[in-house]
Amino acid sequence: MGRPFRIRDIAVQAGLSETTVDRVLNGRAGVSVRARRQVEQAIVDLERQQSQIRLGGRTFVIDLVMQAPARFSSAVRAALEAELPGLRPAMIRARFDLTETATALELVSALDRIRRRGSHGVVLKAPDVPSIVAAVDRLVAAGIPVVTLVTDLPTSRRSAYVGIDNRAAGTTAAYLISQWLGPRPGNVLVTLSRESFRGEEEREMGFRTAMRRFAPSRRLVELPETEGLDETMHALALSALNADPALVAVYSIGGANQAIVNAFTTLGRDCAVFIAHDLDADNTRLLASGHLSAVLHHDLPTDLRRTCQAILQSHSALPGAPHSLPSAIQIVTPHNVPTHLP
Template sequence: MSHPFLVKDIAFQAGLSTATVDRVLNGRPGVRRQTEMRVKAAIAELEKQQAGAGISGRTLVIDIVMEAPERFSNAVRSAFEAEVATFLPMVFRCRFHFAEVMKPSELVQLLDRIRLRGTHGIVLKAPDIPEIAAAVERATKAGITVVTLVTDLPNSSRAAYAGADNRAAGETAAYLIGSSFDGADARVLVTLSSGRFRGEEEREIGFRRVLRERYPQIGVTEISEGHGTDVATGTLAARSIAADATINAVYSVGGGNRAVLAAFEAAGRPIRIFVAHDLDADNRALLAAGKIGFVLHHDLRTDARSAFRAIMSGQVNGRSAPAMLSAVEIITSYNMPVVT
């Protein structure tokens, strides 16, 4: 496998031992396909960083750790990779650790491995549970700057939060749905990926508060623990639709929108209004096709920029950065921003 990099640099990028990387590079037996792919991905990432780092400067290694559906993880990866070039001569070397579903114990083990292996910063999207807060505390004590992304861990020692005001986003969704019914009775299917994420909980709190105060004639049916995946979310949605003939609107907090739409279509049930989050590839296509009405979007590149700045502040200046909120935009098929 031809490359211009030191084995130790590839190992650091891939999160593997130098001996394992050496076996892969020299085509020795006993290496799993997954390990080989990790080495190839690490070399590709190093090549990309080398191409964009023509100016010498300090290098900060950061690990982006997320439990999220692949469509959202892909959007986050693109945002962080795009923002890296804007910080030259400071160079950020990003290592991505994504999974659609992780047990808390697996996530804690991953965070501890990253801490022991060494990193300057961790950007973390994870459940707000004591085990994760404890792992963040261990990382902070080791001198690692931790920034939470899109969902916060306010009771942890994280340095900053990068993302939107989730409660305001939920309130905005309630306003859009409430206005569309103009005083008529309705019932909204609210889909959460998991009740463990504080960001989703805050969206739901904001949503329910505005409905309760301004649109009391609108009821809510909640589904959760589909983890934003199509199969699980679609099954939960179909079950709720079959049980309640009055459901005629959707507020998708946690994704799986194609599956939710398919469940309504299979049941022959119309949707008066569908409000979703995040302008990922799926939602772009659904907006363009008129399948969903609104996407509440915040710019992930802004979030990436905020995370980079917080880590720079922590590692270069030794100071914690304040919480940073990105603006929530209401996107329709008529004002979708162009992909750059």
């Protein structure tokens, strides 16, 4: 495999011992397939972050742990890696544990592994359930600060939450749908990936409360637990559309928007207004094609920069104490898509 980086750097990036890394690099026996994959991925990560490795200053290694569809976690990863070189004079390197369908137990195991091997901080997107809150508290007790991203764990000992005000985002979606539908009759499909994601729950609560005020006669049809995956969403959306011929608008909280568009197309139905979240590659394309009316977006590079700054503040490497600060909600239509996206 060669030695493009120091064994120590690879070991830290992979979360393995230097002895194990040495065995992998030299093709020795007694090494698991998983360890070999971890070393291979660590080298890939280090190559992506070479500009950071060349910098001077104190070195921090942080862990990004996310349960999210790959289209979103890859956008977050790209935004984080793009921000790392600008955080001088500190040198921050990132490790990644990204999954689409992990159980709470699997996420807890991932967090406990980080606690045992050590880290300077964890950036976390995970469901708000007691076992994950307890795992976060164990990390903090071990001196590892945690910053929640996009969806919060407010009862945990996390240092800060970075992301939009999700209740305000839901209210904004309700306002746009009620304004754009106007007097046209019809109901609204509301989709979530998981009800245990507090951010999604707050968006849904804000949306439902505002719709009662803006358009009390419209029925809201909710699709929970879709996982935000196209293969799950398509069948659920088809079923909902068949059950309610009056569905004419969508507020997609949890994603898988191409599958929703396909369901409308399959049935030859018109979607008058479609509001989604986040300018990932899928949503950018759906905006350009006119299938999405608007995307509620927040600037990921700014969010990831604030996240890293909060971790540095936790270690007194930057002045001030880490604190939560809501991100600005950007309403992006097909006519004002940002030209530079992570």
